[in-house]
Amino acid sequence: MILLFLILIPLVSGLLSFVIQSEQVKSLAIVSSLATMVVSIILAFVFQNETAFLEIPWLQGMGASFALKAGGISIFMALLTGIVYFILFISRLQVKLPNLNRYIGLLLLTQAGLMGVFLAHDFLLFYFFWELALIPMYFLASQWGDENRVKVTFKFFVYTFLGSLFMLAGLIYLYLQANQSFQYEHILAAANQLDASTQQWMFWLVFIAFAIKMPLFPFHTWQPDAYETTETSSTIVLSALMVKMGLFAVIKWLLPLFPEGTAYWSSTVIVLSLIGIIYASLIAFVQKDIKRVIAYSSIAHIALMNLGLFMNTESAIDGVMYQMFNHGITVTGLWLLMSIIENKYKTRNMSQMGGMAKLAPTASIFLVILAFSNVGLPLTHSFIGEFMIFNGIMQSAFDNHILFMVLAGSGIILSAMYMLRLVQKVAYGKVPKQVESYVEAKDISTPEWIGLGLVLLIVIVGGIYPNVFMQVFL
Amino acid sequence: MKPLIAAAVFGVLMMFASLNVKEKRNLSNFANILFLILLGINIWEFVEVYKHGASIEAFKGMIIYSPLSVWFNTLIVALSLFYSLYNARGIERVGVHVGEYYSLIFFMLVGAHLLSVYNHVLILFLGIEIISIPQYILAGADKRNLKSSEASLKYFLMGAFSTGITLMGLTLLFGGTGTFELNAMDFSEWNYMMLTGVIFLLISFGFKVSAAPMHIWTPDVYDGAPTAFAGFMATVVKASIFMAFVNIFIHFYELKDVWQALIAIVIVLTLLIGNITAVYQQSVKRMLAYSSIAQSGFMLFAVYASDAIAVKGIVLYAIAYTLATLMLFGVLSHMKDQTYDGFNGLSKKEPFVAFALTIALLSLTGIPLTAGFFAKFYMLQAAFNTGIDYTLYLVLFALLMSTVSVYYYFRLIWAMYFKIGNPILNFEISKAQKAILALGLVLIIVVGIYPDVLFFFL
Numbered sequence: 001m002i003l004l005f006l007i008l009i010p011l012v013s014g015l016l017s018f019v020i021q022s023e024q025v026k027s028l029a030i031v032s033s034l035a036t037m038v039v040s041i042i043l044a045f046v047f048q049n050e051t052a053f054l055e056i057p058w059l060q061g062m063g064a065s066f067a068l069k070a071g072g073i074s075i076f077m078a079l080l081t082g083i084v085y086f087i088l089f090i091s092r093l094q095v096k097l098p099n100l101n102r103y104i105g106l107l108l109l110t111q112a113g114l115m116g117v118f119l120a121h122d123f124l125l126f127y128f129f130w131e132l133a134l135i136p137m138y139f140l141a142s143q144w145g146d147e148n149r150v151k152v153t154f155k156f157f158v159y160t161f162l163g164s165l166f167m168l169a170g171l172i173y174l175y176l177q178a179n180q181s182f183q184y185e186h187i188l189a190a191a192n193q194l195d196a197s198t199q200q201w202m203f204w205l206v207f208i209a210f211a212i213k214m215p216l217f218p219f220h221t222w223q224p225d226a227y228e229t230t231e232t233s234s235t236i237v238l239s240a241l242m243v244k245m246g247l248f249a250v251i252k253w254l255l256p257l258f259p260e261g262t263a264y265w266s267s268t269v270i271v272l273s274l275i276g277i278i279y280a281s282l283i284a285f286v287q288k289d290i291k292r293v294i295a296y297s298s299i300a301h302i303a304l305m306n307l308g309l310f311m312n313t314e315s316a317i318d319g320v321m322y323q324m325f326n327h328g329i330t331v332t333g334l335w336l337l338m339s340i341i342e343n344k345y346k347t348r349n350m351s352q353m354g355g356m357a358k359l360a361p362t363a364s365i366f367l368v369i370l371a372f373s374n375v376g377l378p379l380t381h382s383f384i385g386e387f388m389i390f391n392g393i394m395q396s397a398f399d400n401h402i403l404f405m406v407l408a409g410s411g412i413i414l415s416a417m418y419m420l421r422l423v424q425k426v427a428y429g430k431v432p433k434q435v436e437s438y439v440e441a442k443d444i445s446t447p448e449w450i451g452l453g454l455v456l457l458i459v460i461v462g463g464i465y466p467n468v469f470m471q472v473f474l
Numbered sequence: 475m476k477p478l479i480a481a482a483v484f485g486v487l488m489m490f491a492s493l494n495v496k497e498k499r500n501l502s503n504f505a506n507i508l509f510l511i512l513l514g515i516n517i518w519e520f521v522e523v524y525k526h527g528a529s530i531e532a533f534k535g536m537i538i539y540s541p542l543s544v545w546f547n548t549l550i551v552a553l554s555l556f557y558s559l560y561n562a563r564g565i566e567r568v569g570v571h572v573g574e575y576y577s578l579i580f581f582m583l584v585g586a587h588l589l590s591v592y593n594h595v596l597i598l599f600l601g602i603e604i605i606s607i608p609q610y611i612l613a614g615a616d617k618r619n620l621k622s623s624e625a626s627l628k629y630f631l632m633g634a635f636s637t638g639i640t641l642m643g644l645t646l647l648f649g650g651t652g653t654f655e656l657n658a659m660d661f662s663e664w665n666y667m668m669l670t671g672v673i674f675l676l677i678s679f680g681f682k683v684s685a686a687p688m689h690i691w692t693p694d695v696y697d698g699a700p701t702a703f704a705g706f707m708a709t710v711v712k713a714s715i716f717m718a719f720v721n722i723f724i725h726f727y728e729l730k731d732v733w734q735a736l737i738a739i740v741i742v743l744t745l746l747i748g749n750i751t752a753v754y755q756q757s758v759k760r761m762l763a764y765s766s767i768a769q770s771g772f773m774l775f776a777v778y779a780s781d782a783i784a785v786k787g788i789v790l791y792a793i794a795y796t797l798a799t800l801m802l803f804g805v806l807s808h809m810k811d812q813t814y815d816g817f818n819g820l821s822k823k824e825p826f827v828a829f830a831l832t833i834a835l836l837s838l839t840g841i842p843l844t845a846g847f848f849a850k851f852y853m854l855q856a857a858f859n860t861g862i863d864y865t866l867y868l869v870l871f872a873l874l875m876s877t878v879s880v881y882y883y884f885r886l887i888w889a890m891y892f893k894i895g896n897p898i899l900n901f902e903i904s905k906a907q908k909a910i911l912a913l914g915l916v917l918i919i920v921v922g923i924y925p926d927v928l929f930f931f932l
Contacts, residue, residue, distance in 0.1 A: 061926050131842040142892055150892045158880055165873040169866075172854050 002043055003054045003068040006078055006115045009036045010085075014108030017101045025101040026093060032108060033085040036115075040082030044075050044472045053121070062124075063181035069121035072473040073321050077118040077248050079472065080328045083458070084240050085111050088233055091336055091451025097231070103144060109136040110237055117245050123171055124182040126253070127164070130209075133242065134160055137234070144231040152229045156222040163209035163219075170205035174257075191257040196264070203261030207254055207269075213246035214302050216269075217276035227295035228348075232339040235291075239298050239335065240328040247302070247324055250309050251317070266310045267398070273310070274407045276303030281414035285421070289348045290341060293422050294334050297374060300411055301327050307408055308389040311401075316392020321473050323385030326462060330373045330382060333455035337367050340448065341426060344440050350422065354429035360443040364427040366452045371419040373459045376412055381462030381469075386412065475532055475539075477516045477547065478587045484508045485580035492573020502562035505576035509555040512583070516548040524931055535655060536594035541931055543590045546717055546789055549928075550586050553710055553796050554579065560800065560910045563901060564702035564807040568615050575615060578608035579706065586714035590721075595644045595654050598718060602640060602682065605714065606633050609707055613699040625698025632691045636681035643674030661728040672726050672733055676740075679719045683712055685774060686743035689767050693751075696763035701812075704759070705803030708766045713792035716773050720788050723780045730780070734860070737778045738868055745771035745875040752882045756813050758806055761882050762799065765838065768879060769795050772853050772872060779856035786932075787852030790925055794845035794918070798834035801914045804907070805831055810898040814885055818895025827903055828890040830911040835883040837918050840876055845921035850876070 013032035017025045043052065047070075056066040070078065085107075097103055113133030120126040134157070141153040175182060178190035194202065212219045227235050255262055277300050284296035305323055308316040338348075340363055345353050357364040373380035393405050431439055444452070462469050488505060495501050520541070523530055529540040558565075558579070566572055585605030592598045610633060614626025644654075650668025651659040661668065681688040696704040726733065748768030755761040773791050776784035805827060809816045821828035837846035854872070857865050889895075920927060 059924065059926055061929065061932075128842045135836070135841060139891070142888075150888060154884065154888070157884070158877060161880055162874070162877045165876055166870070168851075169854065169869050169873055172851065172858055172869075173866075176855065176858050 001054065002039060002047075003052050003070055003119055005039045006036060006043070006082075006119065007068075007112050009039070010108040010115065011112035014105045014112060017105035017108065020101060022100045025104050026089075029089045029104045029108065030086075030093070033082075033089045033111075036111070037082035037086040040075075040079045043070060044079040047075070059124075063175075063179075063183070063186075064124040065122055065183070066125060067121040067183065068119040068125075069184070070119055073248065073251055074118050076321060076325055076469075076473045077244060078115060080244070080325050081111060081114050081118065081241055083454075084236065084328055084332050087332055087336075087451045087454050088236050090454075091448045092233055093447040094445060095233075097144060099143070103140070103231075103233075106136040106140045107233060107237065110140065110242075114237075114241050114245070118248060121184045122182045123174065123184065123187050123253075126249075127168065127171055130167075130245070130249075131164060133245070134164070137238065137242065140234045141226065141230045141238075144234065146229040149229040152222075152225040156226045159212050159219070159222045160209075163212035166205050167209035170202055173202065173205075188256055192259065194258075194260075196260045199258045199261035200264050203254070203258045203265055206257070207250070207265075210246040210249045210254060213249075214243050214306060215246075215299065216303060216306055217272050217279060217299070220276070220280070220299050223299060224292050224295040227298070228289065228291045232335055236332050236335045239295075240332045243298070243302055244324050244328060247305055247309065247320065250306070251321070255309070262310070263312075266312070269310050270307055270398075270404065273303045273307035274404065276300065277307070277408055277411035278414070281411050281418065284418040285414065287418075288350050290338050290350055290353075290422060290426065291348055293350075293418055294331070294338060297415060297418065298327075298331060300415060301374075304386070304389065304408055304411060307404070308392055311389075311392050311396040311398070311404075313392040313395045315395060316389050318470075318474065319385050319388025319390075319392055322466065322470055323382065323389060325469060326373075326381045326385045326459075329455055329458050329462075330370055330380075333366065333370045333452055333459075334374060336448065336451060336455075337363060337370065340444060341367075344442075345435055346438060347435070350425040352432050352435055353426045355427075355431035357427045359431065359439060362449070363444045366444075366456065367427060368423055369456060369459065371423050373463075375416045375419050379463045380459050381466060382459075383463060384466045476519050477512060477551070478584060480512055480515045481580050481583045481587060484512060485577045485584065488573050488577035488580060492571065492577070495573070498566040498572045501572045501576065502558075502566060505573075505579075506555070506558055506562065508576075508580070509551070509558050512580075513548070513551045513555055516544070516551045520544045520548050531593075533594075533597075535657070536597050537588075537591045538593045538657075539591055542785065542789075543717075543721075545931065546792075547587050547590045549789065549793060550590070550710055550714055551583060553713075553793070553800070554583060554706075556797070556910065556914065557706055557710065557800050557804075560804045560907055561702045561705065561807065563904070563907075564700075564804070567901070568700045568702060569617065571615075575612065575703075578612055582608045582706075582711065586710065589714045589718040592718065592721075593656050595647065595656065598722065599640060599644060601718065602715070603637065605711055606637075606682075609633075609711065612703040612707070613695055615703060616700045619698075619700075621698035622700065623698075625695045628691055628698075629695045632681065636678045636688075639674050639681075640678040643671045643678060646671030646674060656722065656725045659725060661726065664729060669729065669732055672729055673736065675722065676733055676736060679715070679722075680740060682715045683719060683770050683773070684767050685740050685770055686747045686767065689744065689747065689770075692767055693760050693763040696766070697757070697760050701759065701803060701807040704763075705800055705807070708762065708803065709796040709799045712766065712770070713788075713796055716770075716776070716788055716792065720776050720780060720784055723777050724785070727780055734778060734862065737774060738864065741771050741774045741778060741868060742871060744768070744774060745872055749875045749878040753878065755882070758802075758809075758814060758817065758886065759812050761814075761886075762802060762806070765879070765882065766799065768875065769799075769838070771875070772850060775853040775857045775872070778868075779860050781856060781859060783852060783859060784856040786929060787849065787856050790845070790852055790921070790928060791849040793921060793928065794837055794849040797914050797918055798837040798846065801830060801834040801911055804911070805903070808899045808901060808903055810900050814889045815895065816897055817886060817889040818893040818897065820890040820897050823897055824903060826908055827911060830915045831890065832887050833915050833918055835887055837922070839880055839883050843919065843922045845918045845925070847922060848925040 054068045058066040116129030178186040280296045280299035308320040376382040376386040588601030610630040616622035684692040752764035776788040837844035840846045840850040
């Protein structure tokens with residue numbers, strides 16, 4: 001029952017916000033996201049590692065049912081979704097947007113879709129939610145944001161939709177192999193019985209959808225533009241949660257379904273991930289736009305996680321699971337800060353910024369700590385996650401694992417370079433002359449303080465005593 | 475049998491009514507009542523067949539009523555009711571002979587009925603002709619418009635040509651098998667005569683459902699015909715012909731080695747031409763014409779597979795495609811400017827209409843939670859079921875083309891929501907019409923969540 005709440009609360013409140021007045025919708029969003037977060041915390045820390053299961057008959061004639069199952073990584077991702085949405089709503093309480101009730105409604109519908117993706121235990125249901133999360137996102141990103149948002153969002157939509165359709169072809173094929181059943185166990189058994197060559201092409205049919213969502217090099221071209229143009233809340237949902245759908249799907253669906261296909265293609269995917277790490281980090285280093293720095297840094301981090309998934313060692317996969325959560329939290333804080341900085345300087349161009357440490361000392365402290373977390377410095381939770389991933393890479397059976405280690409490790413060094421460059425340009429130095437006249441000396445507001453404070457709390461607690469969170473999935 | 479008689483009688487009734495009733499509005503209301511009665515009679519017939527359990531033969535086996543075929547016919551009549559309820563005002567605006575337009579639509583339903591229950595190929599031929607001839611007239615109903623007359627003539631000439639091919643195909647089929655009854659045809663020992671017959675039928679049906687390369691008439695006819703009638707031709711008529719198409723090819727199953735490869739080529743061409751050309755259209759009406767070609771490409775998968783799932787799939791596809799396309803054509807008939815720009819800013823002026831159209835477009839694209847998703851799903855499932863090795867490439871190609879379709883469907887959403895403008899309507903969208911759009915919207919979502927609702931009796 002508790003699983004159903006995770007989907008129903010955002011779904012119902014999302015639909016509700018289309019009909020109520022703009023002022024009340026804020027309290028609705030807070031209450032709804034708080035309720036969802038509490039439910040996800042109960043699920044994560046009270047149920048611990050027990051599996052919760054729910055099955056409601058749906059399309060019996062087709063062999064599909066409304067089956068939800070939570071255990072391990074599913075619970076962890078549901079927890080992340082709950083927390084990020086709460087932080088998002090609480091810290092952006094004072095933001096003024098046109099048609100606010102529609103905006104919040106679409107955000108909540110996306111949340112319902114995300115929860116469904118993380119909990120679905122039926123292939124058809126999974127596909128349903130996969131798309132359900134995408135459609136409100138399309139409208140969110142097209143209606144609120146920068147000028148050329150419509151085109152950029154359309155590119156994003158076509159990319160992901162194409163991926164989903166390939167997955168649909170794979171889904172139908174597996175469905176027929178499993179004697180017309182969509183149940184996870186049946187699909188799993190049927191997929192495992194496929195011969196090696198079938199698994200090899202099925203692997204790509206399914207993986208392409210996930211790779212586009214992550215996004216893995218060379219499917220990443222939609223991402224920087226989309227992150228740059230969308231409104232901050234949509235960006236947070238996209239980069240903290242939606243890209244995790246791809247990684248999550250690899251863990252829950254791809255790896256168990258096609259062990260032989262994975263073994264065959266691992267080295268290809270690893271090479272793509274390594275290219276992604278180096279390439280995205282280098283590009284992040286030369287960006288002038290602060291949002292694009294975070295966008296490319298995100299590609300590099302996701303590529304590292306994807307690398308870990310294909311290492312076939314327990315430590316790496318555990319590390320990736322923890323790092324998925326960490327990245328979601330850290331990047332939420334970073335996007336919030338980017339929007340604060342943008343509002344302060346009325347530009348996103350780094351070279352026209354400076355001196356924020358004097359103008360807004362609190363925001364600068366948050367920026368420094370979150371930048372460190374993004375780099376993966378000790379005492380922040382990213383350190384633990386990345387350490388485990390590297391540990392896993394070292395243990396892996398690949399001949400070239402030392403090389404993988406060196407290349408992936410250089411990603412960390414590069415990330416320190418571009419993050420410190422960002423911090424230096426924004427927080428230190430003098431306020432440039434051309435922006436002096438209109439720069440606001442105001443520090444962050446109370447709601448933002450609460451949101452960023454929560455982020456910081458998780459970053460530090462997770463860095464010092466990671467078992468608090470890791471017990472959820474270990 | 476009852477719905478067949480009723481539809482013919484109602485057609486005649488409408489002719490007399492048009493003599494005695496002067497007010498156009500009254501004629502529309504009368505027609506709508508007749509549609510409702512016809513629907514009732516269809517349901518009555520369905521209940522009887524359903525209770526009887528097995529199929530019922532009529533006319534010494536020339537017609538066979540099975541629960542599925544009567545159910546399909548009931549759905550067709552229900553969709554016609556949906557169509558006429560929304561488009562009543564559009565039809566009244568076409569010309570002065572409103573009663574006759576309705577009368578022709580009733581005659582088309584006679585044809586649709588025959589097409590879903592035939593067993594004797596003569597009945598099939600009658601059905602095709604009865605459903606086609608009124609279309610030639612309706613396409614030219616707007617007499618003052620040259621494009622309308624052109625559409626009518628073009629359609630008639632091409633239609634007459636395809637009729638010839640149909641007849642030739644049926645004759646060859648008789649020559650090859652020695653019988654006109656589909657049930658009695660024996661294809662276990664094949665000869666060239668029956669093969670040629672089957673291929674001729676493939677061509678003539680391909681013409682009727684606008685499958686490439688027999689699709690050339692479609693855009694001009696739909697564009698030239700009055701919008702209110704183009705909607706009916708593109709949806710209800712097409713759905714019934716597809717049902718007949720699938721039903722006859724199920725009987726040809728033993729010859730599938732020959733025609734399956736041909737249909738695969740036709741599918742590729744249809745999807746390619748339909749989708750790619752639709753991208754370049756500026757007029758929404760022409761886009762819908764090419765979209766109907768593209769959707770035909772997907773429906774052809776049912777013919778390609780020709781099995782039980784395909785029949786279920788075509789029922790589902792017919793509902794999904796017809797509902798969404800009727801909604802689009804319905805709203806289009808209000809627009810003064812029928813290009814994409816004419817829709818700019820519709821969401822500000824008519825928020826609900828824009829929302830309903832968005833759901834309809836999502837359904838045509840095949841997004842989950844809408845009927846269109848399961849329609850496509852059944853088609854692909856049926857295709858995979860054939861087990862032919864190149865099916866995978868065919869399916870992947872279809873999905874790729876489906877991605878192309880996102881462009882022209884979403885362009886309309888784009889215009890309605892993200893562009894600024896003030897759309898000019900020829901006549902207001904009334905509250906009743908909005909209620910009908912709401913009904914369509916609910917049906918699309920209900921079928922999208924629980925498609926089994928259409929097959930409750932199986």
